[in-house]
C-alpha cells in the first residue's frame with residue numbers, strides 16, 4: 001500500500017510555485033525562425049523584370065514594331081548603324097558613290113553633303129527611285145542644298161555661290177560712294193555671305209547627322225573641281241536680298 005502511494009505521487013505533475021518565470025533565452029524553434037517579415041529580394045527582382053518585359057512588349061505593340069523603348073532607339077540597337085560602326089567608316093570615290101542611288105535594290109541609298117556620306121535608305125519614298133529627292137542620292141550635291149536649284153546645281157562645287165546672299169545696291173547709293181568705300185563694302189558683304197553659305201551647309205549636314213533614321217557612313221574623296229566657275233542659277237539670283245530692305249530690317 002505504501003509503495004502504491006509512492007508511485008501515485010511520482011506520476012502527479014509537480015506543482016511549481018506561482019512566481020513569474022524569467023523569459024527563455026534559448027533559440028526559437030526552426031519554424032518560428034523562418035517566419036516571413038516581407039517580400040524577399042528575389043520577389044522584388046521578379047516583379048521588376050515582369051514590369052520591364054511588359055513595358056517593352058507594350059511599347060513594341062504601340063509603336064508598330066518600331067521600338068521597345070517607347071520611341072527611344074539608341075544607335076547600337078539599329079543593326080545597319082552597329083554594323084557600319086564595327087566595320088569602320090567608308091571612303092568612297094564619286095564613281096563608287098554613284099552606285100548607291102537606289103537603282104540597285106541590293107545596295108543602301110547614300111547621299112553626300114560637304115563630303116560626308118549619309119545612309120538615307122530608311123526613307124525610300126523620298127530618296128528611292130521616283131522619290132522627290134532621289135536626285136540628291138549617289139552624289140555630293142552640296143551646292144543644290146544651298147541654292148535650291150535642284151536640276152542645275154547637282155555638284156559639290158560651292159565657288160561663287162555666296163553671291164546669292166550678297167545684297168543688291170541701289171544705283172544712286174553706289175554713286176555716292178568712293179571706289180575705296182565700294183571695295184570695302186563688297187569685301188564685307190562677301191565675308192558675311194560666305195558665312196551664310198557655311199551656315200546653310202551646316203544646317204543640312206546636321207539635319208542628316210542627327211536624324212533619327214539616317215546615319216553617317218563615311219566620306220567621299222577625290223571630288224574634282226571643274227576649271228570653269230559656274231554661274232549662279234537663276235532662282236538663286238532672284239533670291240538675292242536688296243540692301244534697302246536689309247537696312248530697313250536693321
Ligand code: HEM
Nearest residue numbers: 120123125126131132133136144145146147148149204211
Ligand atoms: C534650298 C531649298 C530646299 C532644300 C535644300 C530642300 C531639301 C529637302 C530635303 C533634304 C528633304 C527631305 C527631308 C527628309 O529626309 O525627311 C525635303 C523634304 C521636303 N521638301 Fe524640301 N527642300 C528645299 C525647298 C523646298 C521647297 C521650296 C519646297 C516646296 C515647294 C519643299 C518641299 C518639301 C516637301 C513637301 C518635303 C517632304 C518630303 C517629300 O514629300 O518629298 N522643299 N526638302
